[in-house]
Amino acid sequence: MSDFVTQGGFAAYVWPAYGISAFALAVLGLWIVSDYRKAKAKLAALAELERPTP
Amino acid sequence: MNARKRRRIAFVASLLLGGAAAAVLVISALQDNVLYFYSPSDVYTKKVSAGTAFRIGGLVQKHSVKHDSGMKMQFVVTDGARTVPVEYSGDVPSLFREGQGVVAIGRLNEGGLFQADQVLAKHDEKYMPPEVVDALKRSGEWQKGQ
Amino acid sequence: MPSLFEFANPKKFMDLSGSLLPWLVAAAALTLGAGLLLGFTTPPDYQQGDTVRIMFVHVPAAWVAMMAYGVMTVASIFGLVNRHPLADIAARAAAPIGAVFTALGLITGSLWGRPMWGAWWVWDGRLTSFLLLLLIYLAYIALNDAIENETRAARASAVFAIVGAVNLPIIEFSVQWWTTLHQGESILRKGGPTIAPVFLWPLFLMALGYTFLFFVFWTIRIRSEILNRRSRTLLEMRAG
Numbered sequence: 001m002s003d004f005v006t007q008g009g010f011a012a013y014v015w016p017a018y019g020i021s022a023f024a025l026a027v028l029g030l031w032i033v034s035d036y037r038k039a040k041a042k043l044a045a046l047a048e049l050e051r052p053t054p
Numbered sequence: 055m056n057a058r059k060r061r062r063i064a065f066v067a068s069l070l071l072g073g074a075a076a077a078v079l080v081i082s083a084l085q086d087n088v089l090y091f092y093s094p095s096d097v098y099t100k101k102v103s104a105g106t107a108f109r110i111g112g113l114v115q116k117h118s119v120k121h122d123s124g125m126k127m128q129f130v131v132t133d134g135a136r137t138v139p140v141e142y143s144g145d146v147p148s149l150f151r152e153g154q155g156v157v158a159i160g161r162l163n164e165g166g167l168f169q170a171d172q173v174l175a176k177h178d179e180k181y182m183p184p185e186v187v188d189a190l191k192r193s194g195e196w197q198k199g200q
Numbered sequence: 201m202p203s204l205f206e207f208a209n210p211k212k213f214m215d216l217s218g219s220l221l222p223w224l225v226a227a228a229a230l231t232l233g234a235g236l237l238l239g240f241t242t243p244p245d246y247q248q249g250d251t252v253r254i255m256f257v258h259v260p261a262a263w264v265a266m267m268a269y270g271v272m273t274v275a276s277i278f279g280l281v282n283r284h285p286l287a288d289i290a291a292r293a294a295a296p297i298g299a300v301f302t303a304l305g306l307i308t309g310s311l312w313g314r315p316m317w318g319a320w321w322v323w324d325g326r327l328t329s330f331l332l333l334l335l336i337y338l339a340y341i342a343l344n345d346a347i348e349n350e351t352r353a354a355r356a357s358a359v360f361a362i363v364g365a366v367n368l369p370i371i372e373f374s375v376q377w378w379t380t381l382h383q384g385e386s387i388l389r390k391g392g393p394t395i396a397p398v399f400l401w402p403l404f405l406m407a408l409g410y411t412f413l414f415f416v417f418w419t420i421r422i423r424s425e426i427l428n429r430r431s432r433t434l435l436e437m438r439a440g
Contacts, residue, residue, distance in 0.1 A: 004240065021304050073362070148316075177247055
């Protein structure tokens with residue numbers, strides 16, 4: 001377990017490399033998905049307005 | 055395919071060709087500046103003058119590393135054909151060792167000794183676990199003496 | 201006979217991508233999970249010790265950064281030649297994703313270079329041409345945003361993307377053409393890879409996972425843009 005943490009003395013380089021990669025990809029993914037949700041909600045709202053009122 | 059589409063394809067082709075031509079021109083204008091380091095042979099053929107800052111790269115010749123008092127050290131950079139002696143004072147990267155690739159940044163003095171301000175390690179493109187190296191050494195397939 | 205351009209119909213694209221997306225996400229999760237598991241159970245490298253594990257996030261990021269640019273270039277060519285709006289959307293959608301992967305390639309490379317080479321950064325041919333890739337992505341995004349008219353923005357940025365594609369072979373062959381601090385090609389070389397199978401497997405899985413991840417992100421961004429354009433059309437209809 002401690003070998004895993006210390007990475008043979010290179011923990012200061014290995015873990016940031018993985019940490020930054022995971023963080024950046026997670027933020028990118030969340031941004032892309034939230035953009036999609038916004039686009040979907042906007043179109044739904046506009047389509048609702050277009051519907052002829054009874 | 056109509057004439058309009060053919061014209062568009064010709065336009066795209068001209069963009070690709072134009073980009074490539076521009077790149078070739080820029081790179082050839084830069085010439086040696088694109089090289090990150092000179093080999094010891096380059097140093098001889100180009101007759102680099104003393105005092106000019108440049109980088110020299112090659113392998114650390116075996117049995118050439120000598121530590122003086124304190125942080126001072128000397129080693130020889132070789133490319134198999136020519137060699138250049140290097141003097142350096144400071145920390146070396148953990149990959150620095152005899153028989154390994156190295157890049158030193160500094161300048162030649164009048165006596166042909168390269169005085170380095172910085173030493174970088176250049177590793178090769180081989181990746182393998184220690185057991186494989188041991189096995190290769192046992193079977194005599196390991197060319198690089200360690 | 202159905203042609204490739206059938207799927208270029210936005211409606212068809214929405215249907216197809218909608219059913220494909222869950223599978224892409226699953227494939228990305230599976231390959232990344234397996235890659236991480238293998239990556240952290242390999243022995244350390246005989247020279248580089250445990251820093252060899254940085255390779256499993258560095259090389260895939262660099263690979264996807266270049267693949268994304270290739271994808272963007274192909275979409276730009278289709279946009280210019282066929283004048284299809286979906287090709288314009290696809291090219292534009294790839295840029296920010298490619299830029300993030302490029303930045304990750306640079307950052308992870310820097311974190312690998314410091315302990316192994318002894319420097320965070322050097323101006324050699326490989327590193328410099330890869331930094332140029334990031335700048336090209338950023339310039340592409342800026343250009344695309346700067347032009348108000350959708351069609352004209354797409355035309356101008358397609359021209360820029362195609363000319364910028366010349367940097368891809370420069371990155372790839374920089375380590376052969378010039379002396380660089382960055383090591384030479386390990387995988388696509390004569391005589392086969394110089395990476396032991398214990399390292400090659402996690403590298404391959406991570407590269408596959410990163411590739412799937414790119415297609416997931418790219419597909420969602422294309423879908424968002426299609427929805428946004430529908431909204432714009434609806435608004436214009438109301439106004440008109």
